[in-house]
Amino acid sequence: MTIRLLLADDQALVRGALAALLELESDLEVVAEVGRGDQVVAAALEHAPNVALLDVEMPGIDGIAATAELRTQVPSCRVLIVTTFGRPGYLRRALDAGADGFVVKDTPARQLADAVRRVNMGLRVVDPTLATETLTAGVSPLTSREQQVLRAAVAGGTAGRMAATLHLSEGTVRNHLSAAIGKTGTTTRAEAIRIALDRGWL
Template sequence: MIRLLLADDQALVRGALAALLGLESDLEVVAEVGRGDEVLDAVERSSPDVVLLDVEMPGADGISVAAQLHASRPEIRILMVTTFGRPGYLRRAIDAGASGFVVKDTPARELADAVRRVHLGLRVVDPALATETLTSGISPLTAREREVLSAASDGSTAGAIAARLHLSEGTVRNHLSAAIGKTGTRTRAEAIRAAESQGWL
């Protein structure tokens, strides 16, 4: 029996996934959580073999949770199951230690098969997304540029971002300017939209 933990902030989606996967004779859903920051505690309580993570969740995003989980419990397999099939997300998820990445509209039988393959130590990636990721290239943003751009997404001023990230205001402006240039946009807001659409943030 393969033990599963489901992490998705949409209760309806989480319930549907649990019901569909629970129909399989070799799969058992042992825990469900609705927030990213609840995953590690739930893992300790339920000892799953495979964790299915959504990318966008409150508390902590699925990619950062995948990195924490992979670092602390590398024997547990991670399958990203998301609405947002963005190339940047796929690359970042694999780099964080995920073994697979599929979109939520994957048919139930294929999803169950993806869980089994990940459990066996194989890599499973949505084929269309894999192709798009290969053709779109890697993110041009440095880790610091991504951090600054992400901090700017709530409309914060350069001064506020500088205080939050413990940087000088000039450094923040330089990183924002570099991010705007690398995304081929004209404003901070456009750079954020472009980076988000590619899954770089």
Template sequence: MIRVLIADDQALVRGALAAMLDLEPDITVVAQVARGDDILPAARASEPDVAMIDVQMPGTDGLTAAGRLHRALPGCRILVCTTFGRPGYLARAMAAGATGFIVKDATPEELAEAVRKVAKGIRVVDPALATESLVHGVNPLTAREREVLRAIDEGRTIGEAAGLLHLSEGTVRNHLSSAIGKTGTRGRNEAAVVARERGWL
């Protein structure tokens, strides 16, 4: 039996995924959580073979939680299952130790097969997303540029971003200028939108 933990903040989606997987003769759902910071404690308690994790979750985001889970329990395989099929998320998921990355519009058969493959250590990636990742390439933004763009994406001014990140306004402007160039956009707000849509933030 393949033991699965499901982490998704939407109760309806979480329940549907669990019901669907429990219909499979060789898969059993042993834990369900709604918050990213509940993933590691639940995994320690239930000892799953595969953790199916959403990207955007309250508490700790799914990709950060995946990294923590991978470091703490490397024997538990990670399958990211999300609505947000963005190339940057795929790259971050793989860097965090995920074995698979699929989007939620996969069929029940594809989902169950992905769980089986990931449990065996076989890498599974949504084909359309893999192609898009090749087109956009890896995340070109530095950690500081991501922090600055996140602050702008949250609606902060340059001054507020500087205060939040303990940087001078000039340094914030320099990071923004660099990020605008890397995203091929014309302004900081557009750069933040493009970076978010590509999963680079």
């Protein structure tokens, strides 16, 4: 039986290379390709893939949010995250969102094809090195509101501007920033953002 695949990656060259490699396998067929996270569900509804291979960082919505949407709207489609960013926090968040597997893009083609087959069979596939790092790193100490404020801080701007964007008081934004700085063991907003991004907490 042929396994129908949906590829989602914002880099056209990467998407094309993945498609070419996977289609060398006689039992795999790429039926749809998209370059944005917010196009994933529509493409899955239209093309009925068995497995969606999603990058994490994409415009529209990221691959983790797209995973959660797929699990709700197209539950028959399994999800394999294939990303450059092997960050422990990403793995934990992806699995929490309902991903069936998580591998990095430098996985050899044969192993990637095998991961697709295993995910299609209902098995969970996780990069072993990343799994170890995730267990070592532990869970994110940030609350959802602290994550939201740090995400807003990535774009820069004053606490007042962030407060207006998030519909919070300026004092509340400052409190959340202060808490996030403390929990990341840093001393500045920029350092807290860097740590949270590096660990995949945002």
